[in-house]
Amino acid sequence: MSTVTPRASKPRSPWWVVVGGGTANAVGPPMYLATIGLFVLPIVEETGFSRTTVTGAFSVAAVGMAIGLIIVAQLVDRFAARYILVPGFVLFAASMALVGLVPPIEWVYLIPCFFVGFFGAGTAVPATRAVVSWFDNNRALAVGVATGLIGLGSALAPLLAGALIENVGWRMTYGVMALISVLVSVTMVTLFVRARAERHVRGRLVQETRVEGRDVSLELPGLTVGEAVRTRQFWAIAFGLGLAGVVVYGLQVHLVPMMTDRGLTAEQAGSLLVVFGLASLVGRVAGGLIVDRVHASVIGPIVMIAPIAGMFFLQPPFSSAAVAVAFIGIAFGIEGDLLALLISRYLGTRYFGRILGVVQAAFLLGTAFGPLLLGLGYDLLGSYDPVIPVLMVILVVGAILIATLGRYVYPAVSGFDQLAARDELAASVVLSDIAESSDTHGGSARTRVHG
Numbered sequence: 001m002s003t004v005t006p007r008a009s010k011p012r013s014p015w016w017v018v019v020g021g022g023t024a025n026a027v028g029p030p031m032y033l034a035t036i037g038l039f040v041l042p043i044v045e046e047t048g049f050s051r052t053t054v055t056g057a058f059s060v061a062a063v064g065m066a067i068g069l070i071i072v073a074q075l076v077d078r079f080a081a082r083y084i085l086v087p088g089f090v091l092f093a094a095s096m097a098l099v100g101l102v103p104p105i106e107w108v109y110l111i112p113c114f115f116v117g118f119f120g121a122g123t124a125v126p127a128t129r130a131v132v133s134w135f136d137n138n139r140a141l142a143v144g145v146a147t148g149l150i151g152l153g154s155a156l157a158p159l160l161a162g163a164l165i166e167n168v169g170w171r172m173t174y175g176v177m178a179l180i181s182v183l184v185s186v187t188m189v190t191l192f193v194r195a196r197a198e199r200h201v202r203g204r205l206v207q208e209t210r211v212e213g214r215d216v217s218l219e220l221p222g223l224t225v226g227e228a229v230r231t232r233q234f235w236a237i238a239f240g241l242g243l244a245g246v247v248v249y250g251l252q253v254h255l256v257p258m259m260t261d262r263g264l265t266a267e268q269a270g271s272l273l274v275v276f277g278l279a280s281l282v283g284r285v286a287g288g289l290i291v292d293r294v295h296a297s298v299i300g301p302i303v304m305i306a307p308i309a310g311m312f313f314l315q316p317p318f319s320s321a322a323v324a325v326a327f328i329g330i331a332f333g334i335e336g337d338l339l340a341l342l343i344s345r346y347l348g349t350r351y352f353g354r355i356l357g358v359v360q361a362a363f364l365l366g367t368a369f370g371p372l373l374l375g376l377g378y379d380l381l382g383s384y385d386p387v388i389p390v391l392m393v394i395l396v397v398g399a400i401l402i403a404t405l406g407r408y409v410y411p412a413v414s415g416f417d418q419l420a421a422r423d424e425l426a427a428s429v430v431l432s433d434i435a436e437s438s439d440t441h442g443g444s445a446r447t448r449v450h451g
Helices: 015-026 029-033 036-047 051-075 081-099 106-134 139-192 225-229 232-261 266-291 296-312 318-346 352-366 369-381 385-403 416-422 424-440
Strands: 208-211 214-217
Touching: 015 029, 015 106, 015 139, 029 051, 029 081, 029 106, 029 139, 036 051, 036 139, 051 081, 051 106, 051 352, 081 106, 081 139, 106 139, 106 318, 106 352, 106 416, 139 266, 139 318, 214 424, 225 232, 225 352, 232 266, 232 296, 232 318, 232 352, 232 369, 232 385, 266 296, 266 318, 296 318, 296 385, 318 352, 369 385, 416 424
Parallel strands: none
Antiparallel strands: 208 214
16 A cells, blocks of 8 residues: 655645635636627627537537546546646636637637536546545535635626627637636645645555554545445436436526516516526525535435426516526525535545546536427427426426435544544544445444544
């Protein structure tokens, strides 16, 4: 087993890892994805591309990200977070800058768009893994704060991009956004982002370290990827949350045309997207507080069927529609906290990064069915209304899958967060004991209390 003697590190609150990882990713791929709509008309006017080509960049980037996530999933539990994050952010920013340099040839334009997603895949999972490693008792809250910062970045990015496009043009805007992205992200990662008890030799993680003449195991409790995919919980989590994502992303993409069809003005319908975004931010943070304290198999299904109530009130006047959208947005935000928590509670953290990467890749591809389902329903039936009951059934099926997960296999360790903040290697001893115990007793881990 590889060992390394650690160098002393300056004590710092684990919440700085949350702030650093969240802020870095706020200027990562969401900055590009959240602003594509603003670039459509300027790019079409200058290059003569069709709107389908320009908006298709979103799908191309999504495919690139899905492929990238599969690769990152093989690396994230083997290498220190910064060794993946820094190259990921640098190459993502370079790809985004290249979008502004492409000639007016459609297939050439889509090449850097693909790599925006491909390299962007290396920015989120390692940061999430680092955050999860420091927190157990407040794990969902920590993930919720990090993703809330990312959501805030997505909300502010269109304001920045709009101002830049108006003043310097769309090509220079991509360059400026790339510069902001690389400067902010690399600074945040370098200063703040590190997994707990992360010991490595030239970037490659080791599973044992030596402290004051004794060996300390850094082994984490949990299943291998092969073991995880053979469990009922893996597929219930993947399909349960995936079905919820199909519905919510479908509603989000089609919200504006749906509500204009129902009588709202285009301006009012567009404002509902702002309501959705702000509500999801609230849901991420509030959801973290709730999910850490209420069993996920209880709160999860409630949150997943909550959008059904919102769909009933998704009608004019604007006030009624805004309340309904806020309801859906809050539920969506809470669901965002569930994925990381469910994986860690039912499948463990030994190969958390690999499992999360695989599930997120499948989730990313699966969410494309939501907009497609509503679009096909409208084209074939002339209205969104007949599709709504189908969405409700999908949510119910997803809720049932989450409700039947059963008790946590890897429940929270009482007092872990305080112990990890005070002595990260002492926390490693607790986790390695649990890992050894769960291996001995067939994968079942019980809550440990460490004073």
